[in-house]
Amino acid sequence: MEFKNKQDDYQDFVNKIKDCKLCRLCEKRTQVVPGYGNLDADLMFVGEGPGEQEDELGIPFVGRAGQLLDKIFKAADLSREKDMYITNIVKCRPPENRDPEKDEIEECKSYLYYQIELIKPKVIVPLGNYSMRFFLDTTLGITKTRGTINDWNGIKIIPMYHPSYVLRNQSKKVKGETWQDILIVKKMIMNK
Numbered sequence: 001m002e003f004k005n006k007q008d009d010y011q012d013f014v015n016k017i018k019d020c021k022l023c024r025l026c027e028k029r030t031q032v033v034p035g036y037g038n039l040d041a042d043l044m045f046v047g048e049g050p051g052e053q054e055d056e057l058g059i060p061f062v063g064r065a066g067q068l069l070d071k072i073f074k075a076a077d078l079s080r081e082k083d084m085y086i087t088n089i090v091k092c093r094p095p096e097n098r099d100p101e102k103d104e105i106e107e108c109k110s111y112l113y114y115q116i117e118l119i120k121p122k123v124i125v126p127l128g129n130y131s132m133r134f135f136l137d138t139t140l141g142i143t144k145t146r147g148t149i150n151d152w153n154g155i156k157i158i159p160m161y162h163p164s165y166v167l168r169n170q171s172k173k174v175k176g177e178t179w180q181d182i183l184i185v186k187k188m189i190m191n192k
Helices: 006-017 050-055 064-075 103-117 129-135 162-170 173-191
Strands: 043-047 084-088 124-126 150-152 153-157
Touching: 006 103, 043 050, 043 103, 043 129, 064 162, 064 173, 084 103, 103 129, 124 129, 124 173
Parallel strands: 043 084, 043 124, 124 153
Antiparallel strands: 150 153
8 A cells, every 4th residue: 555645544444433333333433543554654552442531632541541552652762753653453442451352453443454564564573462463363361472573464563461450469470470571562563
């Protein structure tokens, strides 16, 4: 796909999906949450779906999980605005913050593919099981795949724990693994 003006093409994309009715998630959403960040970034983080605060504000990862992610980014000297683009597999909030269902992911996946094609990241970091399994054909869980470097259509995939998991599991092990993973990610984008 050829893009003439990335910013204009992205705005057209946002305008197109804001009235999406492809699946039942549209019924209870406040708004579509397309993504946020640098459209020229080498790094893309992909979560599972917007939460309540994300649905209200229209920006991914602004709730407690996002605040933790921002602390991790800051500690690793990464900037949301400059170094990355952040989105989710599904662009509308699943009710009660449940996991996105297969048919919802299926209906929304063309949007994520478009974002990947537009941004052209060198590294994608899936956050959590659902996002990881979107990119990797595996039955393994995130505890087995986190921190591994994989290839998907010429893009490096480095799964990490979802920050909400880190908030629920405050063990030194999980925190340490999360820190190891962000350092792997940073090294990958610095050595592009």
